[in-house]
Amino acid sequence: MVDFDIIVVGAGPAGSVASYLLAKKGHTVLTIERGKRPGSKNMFGGRLYAWSLEKVFPNFWEEAPIEREVTREVLGLLYGDDGIEISLNGKPKAKSFTILRAKFDQWLAEKAEDAGAEIVSGVKVESPLIEDGKVKGVIVEGEEKIESSIVVAADGALSFMAEKAGLRAKLSGEDFAVGAKEVIELSKDVIEDRFRLEENEGAAQLYIGDITEGVVGGGFLYTNKDTISLGVVMRIGSLSEKVSDIETTMWNATERFKSHPLIRRYLKGGKLLEYSAHIIPETQFLRGVKLCTDGMVVVGDAAGFCVNYGLTVRGMDFAIESAIAAAEAIEIALEKGDTSASSLRRYEEVLATGMLREFEKAKKAVDLMEDQRIYTSLPKIAVNTARHLFHVDGKPKEGLYQFLRRSISEEGISLLSALLLSWKALKSL
Ligand SMILES: Cc1cc2nc3c(=O)[nH]c(=O)nc-3n(C[C@H](O)[C@H](O)[C@H](O)COP(=O)(O)OP(=O)(O)OC[C@H]3O[C@@H](n4cnc5c(N)ncnc54)[C@H](O)[C@@H]3O)c2cc1C
The missing domain is CATH 3.30.9.90 (D-Amino Acid Oxidase; Chain A, domain 2)
Known part of the structure; x- marks a missing residue:
């Protein structure tokens, strides 16, 4: 007899959404969070794309502690004391919100709690409890063992759970x-x-x-x-x-x-x-992180479902979407009474038809954004060219095309490479 049907490690967005969906189905769920309360240890830039959370809580913004709905987008290029800002204002087709994690994560965790999940804060999970090659629960601080039919590792970017369960290799700074x-x-x-x-x-x-x-x-x-x-x-x-x-x-x-x-x-x-x-x-999932083993699945940042485009980061919506897919697979596995990796593989199948496609695309964008000249030469050339365009001192000035050509060659780039670089930067956005 296990202590809980499901143990969720971490009450970030991935953990709380998985906990909510599974508790709502009537399963016994224990969510363990090492922070004093959900959200207390969490930070991010600031923008939540709504599409995945909307599936769980339609119109969630009417009750969730959101800050503002994003209606103004600005892309800026800075060089020296100068800068260019390109802005887009108006009503976007898809909603996104600025949020503060301390309040937002707390709200999501309360939703899980209201659905019946038991949330224990201030407790750190040390490792998965592995017996006969199967994850059978977790070991928390003080060596206490808690058993469950399934463990959801939602413990964020460093995920010792995934590492200790052998789902991924030790990570490096890269x-x-x-x-x-x-x-x-x-x-x-x-x-x-x-x-x-x-x-x-x-x-x-x-x-x-x-x-x-x-x-x-x-x-x-x-x-x-x-x-x-x-x-x-x-x-x-x-x-x-x-x-x-x-x-x-x-x-x-x-x-x-x-x-x-x-x-x-x-x-x-x-x-x-x-x-x-x-x-x-970074996009570790695409570098070979496995998503399930016997008795355990990995969701959100723990699986590397986060995209760093260089100047913007996106992970909250992926964390939530992966938790939705995991909860669906767990529900089926529990019904079948089979929590082996092959039974849980439905999780990967659901992701493969949706979110992972977007991920592949994102990976390409990330590769394009690796070119350091996007962060150095491109803003410098753009800012200097704009400065030249608006410069009037009564003296004859160099034509714009000549100026641009000269600026590009001063950066040690050919005109063709500069065009390709701009194209890359635009394509990856
Ligand atoms: C600087 C920065 C800017 C970002 N900007 C954005 C942005 O604007 N938009 C966006 O969508 N994404 C952004 N992200 C990414 C986003 O924050 C993550 O993708 C998202 O938080 C992942 O959610 P998660 O639930 O998987 O993990 P997390 O939010 O990291 O939650 C993991 C939880 O597990 C708990 N935990 C960890 N280990 C243990 C343990 N051993 N025992 C118990 N509990 C444990 C943690 O305390 C935490 O509460 C940004 C990230 C950073 C760092």
Whole structure:
């Protein structure tokens, strides 16, 4: 006799959605979260694409603690003290929201609890309980064993659960990016004025350029109700080639971003409320992470379902979608009374017909964004060309085409490579 039908490790979006769906079906679910409460240890940039959570909670934004609905997109190129911003305003066809994880994760976990899941916070799972080659539960701090028919590993980017169950190899710096984020307080009116927003509308602004000093990555800025989420994402592989002290490098890049003339005017008069940093899994799933073994499935970041496009990160919606697929497979496996890997493989099949297709596409975009010149030469050429275009001092000036050709060749790139580079950058967005 097992203690629970399902044990879910981690109460992030993946864990809470899996817990909610399975508890709603009448199964006994124990969700173990190492943070003091769900969300307390979690951070992200700021934007949740709604499509997957909508399947679980239609119109969730009417009750969930969302901050603002994104209606303004900005793409920025920074070079020196100059910068170009391209903005798109209006009603998007698909909804997305800015959120703050501490509140949002707590709300999702409460949904799971209301559906009947038992959530225990402040307890760390040490490893899966493996007997006769099968996962039969978990071992928590203090060596206590808790048994279940199935374990859902939703323990995020580092997932020791997946590693200890032999579903993936030990990870290295190459497998991660790192993100630093600040939350800055500003009044609601100031935010709406500065970002040209109506009430409840939000802005999502992404920047590349010399703030990351040639490292693959970029800056982000999202508007919340009365705060701004701002930060920098940099790829660790790319970072570690250049620097030894990653923490200081991240801090310096965030300071450079914040003090750029284009950015600092958004923040004027703001008060720093918090600073945090977190790692981001690269697309590890595509590098051979297995999704199930006898008695256990892996969901969300733990499976590497997160895409770092260089200047933007997307993982919340994938985490939720993978939890939906896992819950469906677990439900069928429990009904059959067969929780072997082959029975749980339905999880992979469901993903293969949907989310994984998008993932393959994302992988291509990530490969394109590896070219460091996208983060260095491209913003420099674009900003300098725009500066040249608007420059008037009464003296005859070089034609735009000649200027562009010269700027490109000064970067050591041919015209054709520059076109290809711009094409790559556009294609990957
Ligand atoms: C800087 C940054 C910016 C990002 N920006 C965005 C963005 O704008 N939009 C977007 O969609 N995604 C973004 N992401 C990615 C997104 O945060 C993740 O993809 C998402 O949180 C994955 O959800 P998850 O539930 O799989 O994992 P997590 O949210 O990491 O949750 C894992 C949970 O497991 C718990 N846990 C871990 N180990 C244990 C253990 N041993 N025992 C018990 N509990 C444990 C943790 O405390 C945590 O609550 C960003 C990430 C970072 C770092």
